[in-house]
Amino acid sequence: MPRLLQLLWAQLSGPGMVLKAFFPTCCASADSGLLVGRWVPEQSSAVVLAVVHFPFIPVQVKELLAQVQQASQVGVAVLGTWCHRRQEPEESLGHFLEGLGTLFSHEPWLQLCRERGSKSWNCKATRRQGPTPLAPACEDQVMLIFYDQRKVLLSRLHPPAALPERQAGDATASAGGLAAVFDTVARSEVLFQSDRFDEGPVRLTHWQSEGVEASILVELAKRAAGPVCLLLACLLSLVSAASACRVFRPWPLSFIWSKLSTCEQLRHRLDQLTLVVSAHRAEGPAQLMRKANTLVSVLLDMALGLLLLSWLHRKDRFAHLAEALVPVADRVAEELQHLLQWLMGAPAGLKMNRALDQVLGRFFLYHIHLWISYIHLMSPFIEHILWHLGLSACLGLTVALSILSDIISLLTFHIYCFYVYGARLYCLKIHGLSSLWRLFRGKKWNVLRQRVDSCSYDLDQLFIGTLLFTILIFLLPTTALYYLVFTLLRLLVVTVQGLVHLLVDLINSLPLYSLGLRLCRPYRLAAGVKFRVLEHEAGRPLRLLMQINPLPFSHVVRTYRLPSCGCHPKHSWGSLCRKLFFGELIYPWRQRGDKQD
Amino acid sequence: MAGPGAGEPAMEDERSFSDICGGRLALHRRYYSPSCLEFCLSCPRISLRSLTAVTCTVWLAAYGLFTLCENSMILSAAIFITLLGLLGYLHFVKIDHETLLIIDSLGIQMTSSYASGKESTTFIEMGKVKDVIINEAIYMQKVIYYLCILLKDPVEPHGISQVVPIFQSAKPRLDCLIEVYRSCQEILAHQKAASTSP
Numbered sequence: 001m002p003r004l005l006q007l008l009w010a011q012l013s014g015p016g017m018v019l020k021a022f023f024p025t026c027c028a029s030a031d032s033g034l035l036v037g038r039w040v041p042e043q044s045s046a047v048v049l050a051v052v053h054f055p056f057i058p059v060q061v062k063e064l065l066a067q068v069q070q071a072s073q074v075g076v077a078v079l080g081t082w083c084h085r086r087q088e089p090e091e092s093l094g095h096f097l098e099g100l101g102t103l104f105s106h107e108p109w110l111q112l113c114r115e116r117g118s119k120s121w122n123c124k125a126t127r128r129q130g131p132t133p134l135a136p137a138c139e140d141q142v143m144l145i146f147y148d149q150r151k152v153l154l155s156r157l158h159p160p161a162a163l164p165e166r167q168a169g170d171a172t173a174s175a176g177g178l179a180a181v182f183d184t185v186a187r188s189e190v191l192f193q194s195d196r197f198d199e200g201p202v203r204l205t206h207w208q209s210e211g212v213e214a215s216i217l218v219e220l221a222k223r224a225a226g227p228v229c230l231l232l233a234c235l236l237s238l239v240s241a242a243s244a245c246r247v248f249r250p251w252p253l254s255f256i257w258s259k260l261s262t263c264e265q266l267r268h269r270l271d272q273l274t275l276v277v278s279a280h281r282a283e284g285p286a287q288l289m290r291k292a293n294t295l296v297s298v299l300l301d302m303a304l305g306l307l308l309l310s311w312l313h314r315k316d317r318f319a320h321l322a323e324a325l326v327p328v329a330d331r332v333a334e335e336l337q338h339l340l341q342w343l344m345g346a347p348a349g350l351k352m353n354r355a356l357d358q359v360l361g362r363f364f365l366y367h368i369h370l371w372i373s374y375i376h377l378m379s380p381f382i383e384h385i386l387w388h389l390g391l392s393a394c395l396g397l398t399v400a401l402s403i404l405s406d407i408i409s410l411l412t413f414h415i416y417c418f419y420v421y422g423a424r425l426y427c428l429k430i431h432g433l434s435s436l437w438r439l440f441r442g443k444k445w446n447v448l449r450q451r452v453d454s455c456s457y458d459l460d461q462l463f464i465g466t467l468l469f470t471i472l473i474f475l476l477p478t479t480a481l482y483y484l485v486f487t488l489l490r491l492l493v494v495t496v497q498g499l500v501h502l503l504v505d506l507i508n509s510l511p512l513y514s515l516g517l518r519l520c521r522p523y524r525l526a527a528g529v530k531f532r533v534l535e536h537e538a539g540r541p542l543r544l545l546m547q548i549n550p551l552p553f554s555h556v557v558r559t560y561r562l563p564s565c566g567c568h569p570k571h572s573w574g575s576l577c578r579k580l581f582f583g584e585l586i587y588p589w590r591q592r593g594d595k596q597d
Numbered sequence: 598m599a600g601p602g603a604g605e606p607a608m609e610d611e612r613s614f615s616d617i618c619g620g621r622l623a624l625h626r627r628y629y630s631p632s633c634l635e636f637c638l639s640c641p642r643i644s645l646r647s648l649t650a651v652t653c654t655v656w657l658a659a660y661g662l663f664t665l666c667e668n669s670m671i672l673s674a675a676i677f678i679t680l681l682g683l684l685g686y687l688h689f690v691k692i693d694h695e696t697l698l699i700i701d702s703l704g705i706q707m708t709s710s711y712a713s714g715k716e717s718t719t720f721i722e723m724g725k726v727k728d729v730i731i732n733e734a735i736y737m738q739k740v741i742y743y744l745c746i747l748l749k750d751p752v753e754p755h756g757i758s759q760v761v762p763i764f765q766s767a768k769p770r771l772d773c774l775i776e777v778y779r780s781c782q783e784i785l786a787h788q789k790a791a792s793t794s795p
Contacts, residue, residue: 043702043724143633143702177724529720531698531700533635542630544700549719
């Protein structure tokens with residue numbers, strides 16, 4: 001049975017593809033008139049943009065279309081006629097409409113007709129097969145596709161089709177079929193400026209005829225945005241000039257600034273704010289989204305920071321924190337002392353070299369003693385410092401978290417020192433061992449050729465080398481144990497700091513405005529389109545409804561992520577293990593100086 | 598079946614097939630016009646037996662934990678988890694029916710409807726479609742057939758950039774796939790003839 005239909009259809013339809021007519025839903029109830037839009041010959045589709053109502057003067061219509069074509073570079077033309085009639089067919093209107101085909105010549109000529117109050121549509125597309133007006137006409141099959149003009153106008157396709165910039169005419173309409181529809185509607189804003197309620201010479205119906213929504217708050221905000229941006233830009237330029245002044249240049253200070261993550265975060269925020277309040281208009285929709293995302297992210301950050309500040313002030317928590325800080329530092333130091341005492345004994349039943357053990361243990365214990373003295377020296381000032389630092393939370397939650405991370409690194413500075421000592425000692429030992437092992441086997445490292453060569457040593461060289469090798473290898477367990485313990489402690493601290501940085505990164509880079517847009521106005525961010533077949537009667541043309549398929553949330557985050565000073569691990573697990581084994585110092589998180597875009 | 602006359606609704610028919618595991622599938626075909634075709638494949642519903650089994654297991658485990666810990670929070674947590682799990686399963690995992698809509702000279706659209714009513718749609722424009730084929734694949738210990746769409750490579754004229762499988766959750770057997778394949782090929786053949794003619 002389907003085959004029979006196929007054969008019938010092949011006989012009835014002319015050559016070529018089915019003609020697709022994109023019709024806006026707002027014009028479905030408009031009065032009779034002319035159809036105005038763009039014809040895309042490659043996809044055999046006609047995009048109807050508006051309906052011109054009677055009475056009109058053909059010359060004025062042609063003038064308007066020429067104006068629109070010049071302003072928007074879209075080939076707008078009269079595509080056909082639209083007839084919205086009552087139950088009784090109006091003969092005069094029918095003839096009149098057919099006569100219009102001679103006034104505005106267009107191939108193919110569309111004739112859409114709808115009976116008032118019913119859902120049945122009639123479509124006809126006639127094409128002349130010869131150059132003269134008397135040549136026989138053939139009809140094409142028409143498929144009607146309804147689209148919501150306002151939504152298509154406002155939406156943006158992802159990935160954006162690489163459409164050429166505004167060129168003369170539509171010589172290059174080689175974009176994918178549906179991207180061309182979006183592009184046509186988006187570029188024809190000039191056409192939508194006057195509608196049938198205006199007093200102009202030509203009365204049009206399009207999406208504006210349904211009434212434009214606007215919000216007073218949005219309009220007021222737009223007016224106020226100009227002076228506010230100017231003020232903020234001046235303030236920010238002052239701040240950045242102050243931070244770049246010479247007081248902060250000399251070496252110790254600049255080194256400290258580069259190591260503190262708070263300064264990094266503040267600089268990042270300053271850059272972002274400068275971008276947002278800059279006087280340049282956004283170049284494209286991507287830039288606009290980035291500005292909006294940055295603004296919303298900064299505002300949320302400040303709101304969270306103020307919330308944190310009010311919570312801290314409520315029950316006098318600052319005093320509690322300051323009181324708790326010194327005992328915690330003392331406790332940490334005490335635990336470290338216990339650990340060292342344990343290492344100096346027989347840790348886990350292992351037998352250590354007593355002399356080296358005592359030396360290393362005493363050295364580290366003295367360090368801890370120094371550290372505790374410094375902490376006790378600082379304890380009267382801690383509350384004031386904490387209070388002032390807490391004030392900076394009003395600059396944002398991310399700043400508060402960065403300060404927390406810096407406080408952690410300052411409080412665990414002794415662990416960092418111990419790790420460095422242990423690692424250097426271990427590294428030295430490993431290098432010594434490998435070089436002496438080569439000597440043991442009669443080989444040598446050739447620095448010039450960067451390879452291992454054989455070498456003949458003297459007897460006394462061999463003797464001393466073997467002795468040193470033996471000493472080093474017997475001292476290896478002790479050093480290795482100290483190195484292991486302090487590396488684990490250091491990794492623990494680094495993990496905690498890494499989590500804090502991860503949270504800061506998340507707040508920095510989440511595109512909240514885009515997510516909110518996807519939630520509230522899903523048609524603005526389109527991944528594509530979807531079609532729904534409307535009620536179909538045999539013998540009538542096929543009617544489809546084209547809706548916008550919104551972008552999934554994961555794609556939104558991926559496309560509109562803000563750049564941030566990323567804290568991704570810069571080593572793979574393999575190279576990390578290798579570095580740990582050879583005692584090289586590790587900085588598992590990316591150095592704070594490198595920015596990542 | 599008589600052809601569509603004036604005023605009659607579009608042709609529809611429904612047949613039942615089975616999927617690769619033996620479950621019953623219903624293929625509902627709608628013939629809107631010679632250039633527009635829709636296939637709707639309904640998957641077997643969620644069975645009461647498996648639902649009861651999972652719920653009982655979770656609650657028995659929770660009760661076991663409760664006798665060990667004497668904390669009644671475990672029981673309420675178990676109820677919560679069961680409810681959330683069921684909602685999540687219905688909304689994100691269980692597919693009710695899958696639809697394939699082919700419109701000549703426009704494109705191919707695939708829709709998956711979940712048990713909670715959520716729908717996820719993908720539309721591929723006809724300009725990107727190279728062909729629709731039935732392919733074989735090794736799935737666990739079986740060799741199965743699946744229908745897929747081949748997409749054109751923009752760079753290489755005879756290359757394939759992507760293979761998009763259809764009816765991934767329903768997984769019908771070869772007889773069902775052949776039905777769908779034949780109808781798709783008829784429409785694609787007309788599309789190719791139209792695109793090559795001047």
